[in-house]
Amino acid sequence: MDNRSGEMQVFVKVVETGSFSATAPLLNLSPSAVSKVVSRIEERLGVQLFKRSTRHLALTAEGREYHDSCVRILQDIEEAEQRASQRSAQIRGMLRVNVSLPFGQHYLVPALAEFSRLYPDITVDISLTDAKIELQRDEVDVAVRMGPLHDVSYRARNLGRSRMAVVAAPSYLEQHGTPQVPSDLAGHRCLGFNFRRATGEWPFLVDGRLTHLAVGGGMLTNNGETMRQLTLQGLGISRVGLFHVYDDIQRGDLVELLPAFNAGDLEEINLIFLNQRHMPPRIRAFIDFAVDRLAPLLARSLP
Structure with a gap:
């Protein structure tokens, strides 16, 4: 150095x-x-x-x-x-943060104790939800969201990317067997999301070509954390961001399936905030803190 x-x-x-x-x-x-x-x-x-x-x-x-x-x-x-x-001693005020459930529970909430020590005069009002929000309408200063950004009125700081992974609990695999190729999923309970934008197909690379395979037969949910819990309970196979289940896989509570057929698609994870000329110091402090502390953790999600 x-x-x-x-x-x-x-x-x-x-x-x-x-x-x-x-x-x-x-x-x-x-x-x-x-x-x-x-x-x-x-x-x-x-x-x-x-x-x-x-x-x-x-x-x-x-x-x-x-x-x-x-x-x-x-x-x-x-x-x-x-x-x-x-300056850090003078930064104060209410900071409203909206975060998706998985990222909030597993990454941001555990980091808030340190942020509070650094900026004791900032009051953090944090909401965890996977529902779509509008920053100005919902009076949110900063949000963490997954996927591509479409609203040009927002600015963004990228926290990282995570590849997607197909996972299941050992208890499910013991009872139903382990799929060896993507087509084996036709005989399994595959959990899905009920978002309007969600599809009932999962992408795989088969013989070097991208193939979308229709899956189903399991439960549907509206957020990633519930999906994780359902998977941990052995209720089916799910396809989620690796960042969300990385620790579960390391502990052996979940098993990644079909890695040789992984499509390699990545999920962007961004901090979004209003495109304003003069950003309040409390918002700048939070954004810089989140990038500094959380980006290294998300880097694990790309192996």
Whole structure:
């Protein structure tokens, strides 16, 4: 990892003290470590920063110029951190968040304790639902939604993508057998969604070609978390976002089926918010926090 600001701090302290040995205890380093830092800077820059003698160090012309730049940069860093700290203390107000059930329960809600510690003056009003919403009409500041975005009045920050997976509980497979090829699903209970946009077909790659296979025979539901629960109870086979059942698969509570035939289609996961010129600090803080904390977790959903 690049730590040039840390090297700059060592260099500036050497200039202040006039020696490696005097600098070392101030930074909890050995004199040789301090010397190596300065040598590393000189090698990278291709210039000599100090005129060395047995008794003292003296800056070269390049060293004085570099020192002035380092002091200015380190001051800018300190001021930036102070401004950020003061700003976070001033961020307050009501933040209304709407999240789909699976993502809310398994990702966002567990992260809210940390967000609350960072921004104690923000009151989070969170609703979990898979129903379609309109941000302005429903007075929502930020929403997390799956799939493609169609409303140009919204802005979005992408949290990640998740491939889809066909899964079942071991108890179901013990009773009904494990499908070996997609056509075997015709003899199984396949759970589905009752959304208006939902279809009764699942895509598979068969002999290198994309094929949509009609499935059915199981229950229907209107949200992903209920789908997960039905699947865990052994009531049928479902096709859901891997992000939703990743931990279940790792624990052995669910088994991924037909991975060799997976169509590779991905589900986008986005933060959406109104396209406004001046975004309130509380909304910006939440968006940045969510991307920073949750995007790495969703990256697991693409293996």
